[in-house]
Amino acid sequence: MTALLVELGERSYPIHIGAGLLEDSAWLAGVLSARKVAVVSNTTVAPLYAAAVHKARAGRETHDIVLPDGEAHKTLATLSHIIDALVEHRFGRDDLLVALGGGVVGDLTGFAAACYQRGMGFVQIPTTLLAQVDSSVGGKTGVNHPGGKNLIGAFHQPQAVVADISTLRTLPPRELRAGLAEVVKYGLICDAEFFDWIEAHAEPLLALDAAALTHAVHRSCAIKAAIVARDEREQGDRALLNLGHTFGHAIETVTGYSTWLHGEAVAAGLLMAATLSAEAGWMPEAQVARLSTLLRRLGLRTDAAEVPAAQARAAMSLDKKVRAGQLRFVLMRGIGAAFVTADYPAAALENTLRRHFG
Amino acid sequence: MTALLVELGERSYPIHIGAGLLEDSAWLAGVLSARKVAVVSNTTVAPLYAAAVHKARAGRETHDIVLPDGEAHKTLATLSHIIDALVEHRFGRDDLLVALGGGVVGDLTGFAAACYQRGMGFVQIPTTLLAQVDSSVGGKTGVNHPGGKNLIGAFHQPQAVVADISTLRTLPPRELRAGLAEVVKYGLICDAEFFDWIEAHAEPLLALDAAALTHAVHRSCAIKAAIVARDEREQGDRALLNLGHTFGHAIETVTGYSTWLHGEAVAAGLLMAATLSAEAGWMPEAQVARLSTLLRRLGLRTDAAEVPAAQARAAMSLDKKVRAGQLRFVLMRGIGAAFVTADYPAAALENTLRRHFG
Numbered sequence: 001m002t003a004l005l006v007e008l009g010e011r012s013y014p015i016h017i018g019a020g021l022l023e024d025s026a027w028l029a030g031v032l033s034a035r036k037v038a039v040v041s042n043t044t045v046a047p048l049y050a051a052a053v054h055k056a057r058a059g060r061e062t063h064d065i066v067l068p069d070g071e072a073h074k075t076l077a078t079l080s081h082i083i084d085a086l087v088e089h090r091f092g093r094d095d096l097l098v099a100l101g102g103g104v105v106g107d108l109t110g111f112a113a114a115c116y117q118r119g120m121g122f123v124q125i126p127t128t129l130l131a132q133v134d135s136s137v138g139g140k141t142g143v144n145h146p147g148g149k150n151l152i153g154a155f156h157q158p159q160a161v162v163a164d165i166s167t168l169r170t171l172p173p174r175e176l177r178a179g180l181a182e183v184v185k186y187g188l189i190c191d192a193e194f195f196d197w198i199e200a201h202a203e204p205l206l207a208l209d210a211a212a213l214t215h216a217v218h219r220s221c222a223i224k225a226a227i228v229a230r231d232e233r234e235q236g237d238r239a240l241l242n243l244g245h246t247f248g249h250a251i252e253t254v255t256g257y258s259t260w261l262h263g264e265a266v267a268a269g270l271l272m273a274a275t276l277s278a279e280a281g282w283m284p285e286a287q288v289a290r291l292s293t294l295l296r297r298l299g300l301r302t303d304a305a306e307v308p309a310a311q312a313r314a315a316m317s318l319d320k321k322v323r324a325g326q327l328r329f330v331l332m333r334g335i336g337a338a339f340v341t342a343d344y345p346a347a348a349l350e351n352t353l354r355r356h357f358g
Numbered sequence: 359m360t361a362l363l364v365e366l367g368e369r370s371y372p373i374h375i376g377a378g379l380l381e382d383s384a385w386l387a388g389v390l391s392a393r394k395v396a397v398v399s400n401t402t403v404a405p406l407y408a409a410a411v412h413k414a415r416a417g418r419e420t421h422d423i424v425l426p427d428g429e430a431h432k433t434l435a436t437l438s439h440i441i442d443a444l445v446e447h448r449f450g451r452d453d454l455l456v457a458l459g460g461g462v463v464g465d466l467t468g469f470a471a472a473c474y475q476r477g478m479g480f481v482q483i484p485t486t487l488l489a490q491v492d493s494s495v496g497g498k499t500g501v502n503h504p505g506g507k508n509l510i511g512a513f514h515q516p517q518a519v520v521a522d523i524s525t526l527r528t529l530p531p532r533e534l535r536a537g538l539a540e541v542v543k544y545g546l547i548c549d550a551e552f553f554d555w556i557e558a559h560a561e562p563l564l565a566l567d568a569a570a571l572t573h574a575v576h577r578s579c580a581i582k583a584a585i586v587a588r589d590e591r592e593q594g595d596r597a598l599l600n601l602g603h604t605f606g607h608a609i610e611t612v613t614g615y616s617t618w619l620h621g622e623a624v625a626a627g628l629l630m631a632a633t634l635s636a637e638a639g640w641m642p643e644a645q646v647a648r649l650s651t652l653l654r655r656l657g658l659r660t661d662a663a664e665v666p667a668a669q670a671r672a673a674m675s676l677d678k679k680v681r682a683g684q685l686r687f688v689l690m691r692g693i694g695a696a697f698v699t700a701d702y703p704a705a706a707l708e709n710t711l712r713r714h715f716g
Contacts, residue, residue, distance in 0.1 A: 076434050079510075080503070087505030090675070118500060118511045119591070142476060145438070147445030152437075152473045154512055233477070317448070 002218050006137065006225040008232055011157045015137060015221050019210045021164035022049060022125070028056035031160050032123060034096035036061045036089065040082060040109040041100040042069040045127055048170050049100055053125070063089050067105065071257050074104045074144045076152065082112040093120045096159070102128035102175075103135035103262070107150070110141030114156035124158045127167040129179025129213075130263050133186070133220035136161050138228040138241075149249055149257070155233055163221070165213045173206075177299040178263025180205060181244075183216050184294060185270060186223040189240050192336030194219050199290075202297045239340045243330040244269030246316055247356075253315040254307045267300035272356050277331040279348035287335050302356075309357035360576050364495065364583040366590055369515045373495060373579050377568045379522035380407060380483070386414035389518050390481060392454035394419045394447065398440060398467040399458040400427040403485055406528050407458055411483070421447050425463065429615050432462045432502045434510065440470040451478045454517070460486035460533075461493035461620065465508070468499030472514030482516045485525040487537025487571075488621050491544070491578035494519050496586040496599075507607055507615070513591055521579070523571045531564075535657040536621025538563060539602075541574050542652060543628060544581040547598050550694030552577050557648075560655045597698045601688040602627030604674055605714075611673040612665045625658035630714050635689040637706035645693050660714075667715040 001018035022028060032053065039053050039062065046066045054062055065085045067073055086097075099109035099122060106124050113122035124136035142153020168176060180198075183205075187195030197215075198205070204212035224241065231238040248269030251260055260268075274291050277283035295302050304312070316327060328342040359376035380386060390411065397404075397411050397420065404424045412420055423443045425431055444455075457467035457480060464482050471480035482494035500511020526534060538556075541563075545553030555573075556563070562570035582599065589596040606627030609618055618626075632649050635641035650660050662670070674685060686700040 076438055080434055083503055083510055084505070087503065087509065115500075115510045115512060117509060118498065118513055140476065142473075145441055145445065147442070151445065151475060152441055153476045154473060155476055 002214065004218065004222050004225060006157070007229040008157060011139075011232075013158055013160050015161040015163060015225065017132075017163045017165065017214055017218050017221065019164070019166045019214065021162055022052040022167070025052070025056040025058075028053070028162070029058075031162060032056060032096065032098060034094065034121070036063070036091055036095040037098055038063045038065055038085060038089065038091065038095070039098045039100050040065045040067065040105055040112070042067045042105055044069045045101040045105070049125075049127060049167060053098060053100060067108070071104055071144070071262075074108055076143055076145075078108055079112055079115070079143055082108065083116060086112070086116050091116065091120070093117050095120060097122040098125060099123070099136070099158075100125045100127065101131070102126065103131045106131050106136050107141050107153070108143060110139070110156050110158065111143060111153055114141055114154035119156065121159045122156075124161040126161065126163055128171055129168055129176055129217075130182055132163040132165070132168075132217050133179060134182045134224065136163070137221050137224050138238075139232065144257075149252065161221075163217055165210060165217060168208060168213060175261065175263075176206070176208070178261040178267070180216075180298045181263040181267035181270065181295070181300055183220050184291075184298070185241075185243050185266065186220045188270060188274075188291070188332060188335055189223065189227075189243055189338040190336055191219070191223060192334075194223075195335050199294055202294065206298065239328070240330055240338050243332075243338050244273050246327075246329055247272040247312070250312040250315040251304045251307055254311045264301060265304075267295050267298075268302055268304050268356065271295060271302045272352055273329060273331055275355055276329060276344065276348055276352040277333070279351045280331065280344045282331060282333045284334065291335070304356055305358045307357050309353040312353060312357050360572065362576065362580050362583060364515070365587040366515060369497075369590075371516055371518050373519040373521060373583065375490075375521045375523065375572055375576050375579065377522070377524045377572065379520055380410040380525070383410070383414040383416075386411070386520070387416075389520060390414060390454065390456060392452065392479070394421070394449055394453040395456055396421045396423055396443060396447065396449065396453070397456045397458050398423045398425065398463055398470070400425045400463055402427045403459040403463070407483075407485060407525060411456060411458060425466070429462055429502070429620075432466055434501055434503075436466055437470055437473070437501055440466065441474060444470070444474050449474070449478070451475050453478060455480040456483060457481070457494070457516075458483045458485065460484065460489045464489050464494050465499050465511070466501060468497070468514050468516065469501060469511055472499055472512035477514065479517045480514075482519040484519065484521055486529055487526055487534055487575075488540055490521040490523070490526075490575050491537060492540045492582065494521070495579050495582050496596075497590065502615075507610060519579075521575055523568060523575060526566060526571060531657075533619065533621075534564070534566070536619040536625070538574075538656045539621040539625035539628065539653070539658055541578050542649075542656070543599075543601050543624065544578045546628060546632075546649070546690060546693055547581065547585075547601055547696040548694055549577070549581060550692075552581075553693050557652055560652065564656065597686070598688055598696050601690075601696050602631050604685075604687055605630040605670070608670040608673040609662045609665055612669045622659055623662075625653050625656075626660055626662050626714065629653060629660045630710055631687065631689055633713055634687060634702065634706055634710040635691070637709045638689065638702045641690045641692055649693070662714055663716045665715050667711040670711060670715050
């Protein structure tokens with residue numbers, strides 16, 4: 001097991017990373033030590049891993065809140081359902097919610113914890129690669145709204161994150177690949193050496209090699225934790241974590257969150273951000289090609305030809321990255337050197353839309 | 359006009375108090391200077407005061423979100439309606455919500471501001487006495503849930519509070535009296551001299567004397583601001599502000615929020631807290647009688663005979679003031695000397711329930 005700390009003063013918390021963490025009941029009992037615990041999961045994850053949590057909580061009050069699976073349920077209505085259960089079992093502010101599942105479960109559970117009685121504690125146990133390297137770390141919580149993804153939410157930090165990479169053995173391969181897109185993102189943002197390492201370990205990662213996955217999750221979380229520690233509430237540097245996401249969200253919005261996984265949309269978005277960076281003259285085209293090759297090796301799509309460029313542009317204009325009416329992007333001066341700007345040639349964006357959208 | 363500052367570091371904000379503030383368009387324009395503003399009010403308040411806000415915003419993008427009036431609409435569904443409007447008008451994080459109305463409008467608007475894109479700014483323009491002295495100050499926002507009042511919410515501080523005591527001229531007299539219960543509360547918590555002043559100025563307050571109201575609002579806000587500055591997120595001293603509220607919420611819950619105004623329930627709750635304090639041997643019975651006399655002079659009820667004691671006790675067990683399973687109360691060692699304790703004789707609570715409930 002390795003661990004790292006997200007440094008946020010009195011809101012600091014550890015991320016535990018390793019194989020077999022959920023099977024270590026004595027250790028897990030210490031992480032989940034509240035008087036009452038409610039384990040929020042879904043119909044896919046609960047049969048696989050809820051028993052491990054209950055074993056760690058043996059003899060102590062523990063409830064299950066099992067949600068339907070899928071992004072379609074990341075709504076205020078599902079939030080209300082979680083609150084119902086907390087009221088029914090008379091949870092107080094000092095009790096604990098546990099998010100056992102992927103990003104949807106984590107975002108919903110974290111937002112429920114943020115809102116219930118104006119704030120209670122929660123622990124993240126992410127069971128997807130995407131959640132382990134991204135959504136479970138950093139305190140962003142929320143639900144979707146017909147008008148856009150994550151439009152309603154809060155910043156609320158967990159008390160701890162338990163990333164058991166053994167859970168990735170039950171993850172559909174397509175979701176593993178989608179999660180690797182976010183791992184690639186961290187290399188692109190600020191760590192060219194890590195990008196090199198991913199290129200050298202693409203096959204072990206796809207084959208679920210424990211040492212490779214542990215390193216990938218640890219390095220990804222360390223990069224995210226450092227950025228979040230600098231900018232908890234997304235006033236500045238944290239925007240770097242949105243590399244690829246402005247384009248990615250546009251793909252998800254236009255396609256109704258139905259055909260693309262989030263990580264898949266981010267993968268295409270990463271290449272679009274690289275393309276825009278190259279079109280603007282900041283990033284060498286050779287590095288764009290190198291990124292494209294890596295994404296394809298990881299089994300990820302790099303275009304969105306079925307999405308009309310005009311619809312993508314309209315979707316982007318509601319993105320949270322719009323400040324004072326100006327659309328900002330996270331772009332790159334090269335692999336490992338991302339920056340935020342609203343100052344790029346209009347033609348560069350047009351060319352990027354033309355190259356990657358329909 | 360007078361002003362005071364709620365000292366919360368980078369979240370500090372001013373409370374402006376006085377007569378005729380909404381009519382001073384040039385000044386108000388400076389307070390509401392965002393690019394886009396949405397004014398959230400209700401069907402009662404909008405016809406009275408929305409025009410003043412629009413006048414101050416002349417020539418700048420300003421939208422109205424008019425809600426149905428009443429506590430019954432303080433729900434997730436209404437929150438969702440506010441979010442709909444923000445999405446429709448493409449609000450960003452740097453735009454501004456204005457809460458124009460009483461506590462329900464303020465709590466809903468503040469929670470919408472806390473949640474929309476994980477946080478945008480808002481300004482409170484409270485138009486009831488209760489909102490001016492209590493709910494608009496301190497950053498508590500939220501909505502009700504079938505299981506209890508304010509069960510879903512957030513701490514989110516406004517950018518400014520504009521308490522125009524001229525708006526109290528359109529307030530139903532019953533609501534003015536209910537608001538005075540919270541004013542009395544501040545004297546009881548920590549300011550015996552202010553309690554004396556209220557006793558000496560009950561008639562001018564009920565007659566809407568501008569100088570008396572301005573002083574009452576200013577002193578109330580100053581006491582609340584000092585307590586909130588010490589304890590923004592209710593880990594300690596802020597609990598003092600709940601004096602009378604554990605009993606009061608029980609009355610509201612059992613009666614279904616239908617027959618008692620919040621401030622009326624708090625008034626009865628204040629006397630119950632005083633009674634419990636006296637039964638426990640901490641507060642002189644003569645001071646309980648003095649409080650009872652003042653509340654009656656202000657036209658407020660001091661018993662809840664129609665509420666069965668057993669139902670009140672059950673309602674209190676879900677109160678947010680329950681920590682680690684133990685019911686805590688804010689009690690008094692005398693007028694101006696409140697403290698929090700879970701260490702009182704069980705018989706004292708039983709006697710209090712018997713004296714004031716059915």
